[in-house]
Amino acid sequence: MKLKTKLIVSGILTASMAAGSAYAAVSEQEAAKLGGSLTPIGAEKAGNGGEIPAWDGGLQQVPAGYEGDGIYVNPFPDEQEQFRIDQSNVDQYADKLSPGQVKMIKKYDDYFIPVYPTHRTSAYPQEIYNETRENATQTELVPSGNGMENYTDGVPFPVPQNGLEAIWNHITRYRGGSVSRNVGQVTPTADGNYSVVHFQDELTWRAALQDFDPEEDQNVLFYFKQAITGPARLAGNVLLVHETINQVTEPRRAWVYNAGQRRVRRAPQVAYDGPGTAADGMRTSDNFDMYNGAPDRYNWELVGKKEMYIPYNSYELVDRDLDYDQIIKAGHINQALTRYELHRVWHVRATLKEGERHIYAQRDFYIDEDSWQATVIDHYDGRGELWRVAEAHSMYFYDQKVPWYAIETLYDTLSGRYLALGLTNEEENPYEFGTQRHSREYTPAALRRAGTR
Template sequence: MKSPLVNSAALFISLLASSVMAAVTPQEADQLGTSLTPLGAEMAANADGSIPAWTGGQSTSTGPVDPRGFVSNAFAAEKPLFVITAQTAEQYRDKLSPGQLAMFKRYPETYRIPVYPSHRTMAHSQAVYDTTKTCATTVSAIDGGNGLQNYLGCRSYAFPIPKDGLQVVWNHITRYRGQNVRRQIIQAAPQSNGSFTVVKFEDEVAFPQNVDGLDAEKASNILLFFKQRVVAPSRLAGNVLLVHETIDQVREPRLAWIYNAGQRRVRRAPQVAYDGPGTASDGMRTTDNFDMFSGAPDRYDWKLIGKKEMYIPYNSVRLTQPDLKYDDILQAGHINQDLTRYELHRVWEVEATVKADERHIYAKRRFFVDEDSWQIALADHYDGRGALWRVAEGHHYFNYAHQLAGFATETLYDLVAGRYIVTGLFNEERQPLLFGFKASAADFTPAALRSSGVR
């Protein structure tokens, strides 16, 4: 028979293995809306006022919205405070990422960072703020941080007062995204000479609380449903990807299917995860590069480096405007930096290192996460030799009409190949964003893919 000491040790190891990471106390949660914003950012301005205090963000009446859903640029009249170039980058080193510094070296004549006045535009409804505060005291990380306990009903930022690096990343993954949305976007991977072919997508994103006929047990571990139909070019048109994005992907891996229009067949797609190639990406991004980082976090050890002030792409409404053509934005080496906007903001810095018993083409990643929106703003990706390989920039913009932050575009620069990929532009699309469409569970089944893929 085992001794009581052995039994106690076994129980302790069992509890440790489950790795339940406790939620914050009610006293800690009381900081939300007082010293911290309702989403967990520092409410106060920084020491010299270059980052202003948060005073509520942009309201729904900030400006006009055209019939196609394009919001106006509230900062169109502003001019850059200064422009960082390869010649001046060194004096701003403490506020730039290693990836940004590498871009100055790779493209010394053309890459630049125009820095504008900082505006803290992030805002949500009071209902989202109330839910975030309640869930701060109830949601816990389980299974070594790979899953969330008591998250059903929150559907918002899991850890507004994070205690470690993985909790910061969970805030990016679980950030509030509002209603179901249908969007028309493009992806392009310009050659080194700047020539490119546009890949057009029609995406549908639906959330369990907004999906009719969904089984409650199924909904408990679903973060979202995602369907992506390729519209162009013709050789890819009609192909459809379906994803059931689970929360704990170790307990229940992400489910994915692809409908191939040429073969008229639906197949399971286990490769749509981790470092599997991104859809129609010409090998220029991984699946988990989508949305700056998405999917399961279990292949990495996560370390919270801390918080710092950095120049990050922010309030990039100019990049969403319908008067721009894709030719205006996409150039050789990188996007047209004259159309970009960077601001000084506080970010959380998190480092991810591949576990000894796991594999990924990115051996290390470093994320810089905006404190106000919890979106990843910058991401550096290192290869197995420790060399910086790819640099990502998420060009944040705030859609005041729907009180949602998003990306005007995501860019991923390959420093070795001298190429890059852009995802999410919608300037030339007929109706880029449609919020609030009705969805049923039957719409997001493998059987529904065939009808979705009709050319």
């Protein structure tokens, strides 16, 4: 998926650069640490002398029993829970949890965090490492921070100098080049009743298109299409997104096809705190994939790095022997099926800029150092009260060298409701990587062909 030219925000970037210098890339001396004391994408290679081991290349062997069909088996089936964090001992471990995780434990008697041995399974293809090394000394943010220059693939800022660079690492992280998936989303009521919305998602990076032209759509990072396949009242509705790099000067291009009206229309609301698709008000557009979209409404602070118990290697949650009733419970998912490990995370704090509007006034991100995936995010309302807690129950797609997640959850600590997205246990053909797509398949004209009723 290597780009044959640099991704540059054309025209607009030139104007932005005229206003001042771009954020500087790191020195060759700093970049030389990649693959040495740092992993090829910028994590600390060494362990902590205790629970966190040294990174040794990630999980290199595909586990026995995996048939290459997108149904992933647990590489650690015999490991047992070491201990759990619950209401009886949460204060003892609070320094290794987010405030949101602590609040969930204190709110629910049956909410706990089961801790397992730490495995640093995440890895990426060698080409991503090569591109990351190149990015380290060349990729820069434009003065506004809402665009990049000289970025190809890989991690743009493996040695982040500020919070915004760390967030761009999450936004641009490698997810396989081109992938199709069938997943479920639920938004249970406070007493646990739910119905499933079924999605067929397609995600294709621009450079992975079969007819990739480096001179066209240079401000597009990837194309995303999401069709609702059930329930019947929603089936046939389709969302199409062209994800732009600089979304302030060229906003995200989004269209929806409404099957009932048999009509395609622009969808500017698919951004920021616009409502998430079929989410019953339980997530914003920029809650999808933990966080996405233009970062311009916030100030970003790189608080630092810390050790934290985060969801990791969550293969139990994709077990085909489970049905959704075994996972979805009142107030939260079944924590007995989850797995948490001690890992190092980057803590990034986003605070709403003066004069800007968003339902979240502050967001605290905890980003896994080995994958650059946001793994826990605490969301605060306009009063400064902790409101929603997001967790990415991550897993490593070992045959594709793609760290991603089994499901993502977003808990509303005030209403007692939540959203769980990415469920695959009851879905056919959950993941297919390396799908072949052409640019014509991601046009508004193609939406009506994709939509059915």
